[in-house]
Amino acid sequence: MQPKEIIENIKKTHPNIQTLYFVGCGASSSELYPAEYFMRANAHKLRTGYFTANEFNYAPPAACDDTAIVIACSLGGNTPETVAAAKLAREKGAVVISITHDAASPLAANGDYVIVHGFEKSYAAKLEKMNNVLMLAVEVLNQYEGCELYEDMVNGYLHIYDAIENAVSYVLPSAKQFAEDYKDESIIYVMSSGATERVAYSTSICLLLEMQWVNSGFCNDGEFFHGPFEIVDKNVPYLLLMNDGRTRAMDSRALDFLNRFDAKTTVIDAKDFGLSNYVPASVAEYFSPMLITGVVRVYFEQLAIARNHPLSQRRYMWKLEY
Structure with missing residues (x-):
């Protein structure tokens, strides 16, 4: 149904x-x-x-x-x-x-x-x-x-898959560069906001901690300036997921600070992949998480290859009682 x-x-x-x-x-x-x-x-x-x-x-x-x-x-x-x-x-x-x-x-x-x-x-x-x-x-x-927003949301529901497939069709070069730049990092921080907040969360706890055994921390970038920004320094690695929507200004503020102190920063931006060409701008923020998740998956497939650590590899999960 x-x-x-x-x-x-x-x-x-x-x-x-x-x-x-x-x-x-x-x-x-x-x-x-x-x-x-x-x-x-x-x-x-x-x-x-x-x-x-x-x-x-x-x-x-x-x-x-x-x-x-x-x-x-x-x-x-x-x-x-x-x-x-x-x-x-x-x-x-x-x-x-x-x-x-x-x-x-x-x-x-x-x-x-x-x-x-x-x-x-x-x-x-x-x-x-x-x-x-x-x-x-x-x-x-x-x-x-x-x-x-009903009609616009239905429009987005029907067309977001095309947006995802278009984005992943040309993201491989930047994904390989990310993998090369980050493959030796011992910790990677992930941030976002709005509807995409929990994409940053799952990137941190699942793709990094679970699937790559890389230490990671996550925060909503609205909270970044209320504690976490104290660790920013040159070459501290970050992955920032930027929305196409109302909370984009929060993402931009965080990016400005990271750049100000030369932090090692990779940005995955929904606008770079033309999200609003596929879904109405009025509801783009609700579909940003899907587009960004598709792109993030390609990035981490390449990171797994560069680290010689398959995304399917586990130490504890499914292997013992817990």
Whole structure:
């Protein structure tokens, strides 16, 4: 089922939805964030909540009841914490929408509705999860409250994949340069803002800490000047992800400071890839995370090659009980 049809069906049986929760872990959690950000920016009455799955399990929100929709995400659909969260949400009366790559997974089995997304086929396919979650949020807002940006968001939903494939088609030279410049770094900091904040987060905790065993730190660049900027110095390595949207001025302020002190800085900028040529400028900020994620993936594939450390290599994950 498509997002519009799913929310239409939910509205027939649950006409009084008041809250939309987003639940996941790691990279899947970060892929929920643009949708939660969209809801906070545009909803007047509907409430939202954004949870890492196990915190949802240990400290579930009181408003998780039959007036709530819970969107739960896991790539393989077998993340234990997320499966448990979906089961708990249903027990509390909430409607659960499971987003996974595996229709036969435990997460799918614990959802009232399921969206099965692609992953392997292309760089754009890797962003189907994020795009579908965003569109579910758009449909919830539009059908329960009304959404002035609805047509523009549908336009973006339909055309963002073309933007991603266009961007990755010519980014390889700069990705190889990034890999050569950063392959020997022992720590890399990542920053962004707005809807792209959690792309910086997942780049730090997943691509660097998990997949490359490189020390990393992440911050919203609005917080950069409230502590983290004290470590800026020449040759301290940064990756800055710049949005095409309302918080771009925050990204630019951080970049100006990094350049002022000659920090070792790489910028991935949604505007450099012509995002607004594919989606309406009015909603570009909500699609910046998808375009930037596609480009970041190419960068880190090249970093893995340069470091002779495959992105699939693990020390602990899936290898022992934890």
